[in-house]
Amino acid sequence: MDDTLPGKFEITKEGIVHDLMAPNPPHELTRARISRRLERVMPDGFVAHTGAPDVESGPEGIMRLPDLIVIALADMEGQGSFDPRSLIAAVEVVSRSNPDNDWVNKMRDYPLLGIPTYAIFDPRTGTGAVLSEIHPTAQGPRYATRKDFIYGEDVTVGDWTISTEGLPRYA
Incomplete structure (x- = not known):
């Protein structure tokens, strides 16, 4: 399907998510700024990666393509999808067209x-x-800690703190 239909595909517990929308400039600028800010404070040997491949768990039947992953360079070696257990963090920039995909799924x-x-x-x-x-x-693994922030505040992702000042907003 990737070769014949536009957009990106992800596999969740409920089925296939097909995002037809091409990323827009504020979305891509946010990804780029977060990536650059993280890489400025991370030690050598780590990367805030914004490209492919996907993150996949065969046993869970889930394949996701995060907007950005924080991972050790050594864990990027090899073929195929990234092992999700090798990630330090996954970062998503909420899409205007399908926010529940990021906030719920x-x-x-x-x-x-x-x-x-x-x-x-x-x-x-x-x-x-x-x-x-x-x-x-009872519903499966969940995150126990949630720290909300507003743009302009510093935010800690993994072990690294970055500014959210100047991140773009959708018009």
Whole structure:
């Protein structure tokens, strides 16, 4: 399907998510600024990666393509999808067309995949949240800690703190 239909595909517990929308300039600028800010404070050997491949768990039947991943360079070696357990963090910039994919579905899927930190930046509202500390629940693994922020404040993703000053908003 990737070769014949536009957009990107992800596989969740509920089925396939097909995002037809091409990323817009505020979305891409947010990704770029977060990536650059993280890489300025991270030690050598780590990267805030904004490209492919996806993050996949065969046993869980989930394949996601985060907007940005924080990962050790050594864990990027090899072929195929990234192992989600090798990620330090997944970062999403909320899409204007499908915010529930980031605020609901990925909030459920990322702890299930074992991604220890999930940061959400929402250009619709100029707010976000960083979720961490996976714990078991009757509905499956969930994040126990949520730290909300507004654009302009500093935010900590993994071990690194960056500014959210000047991140673009959707018009």
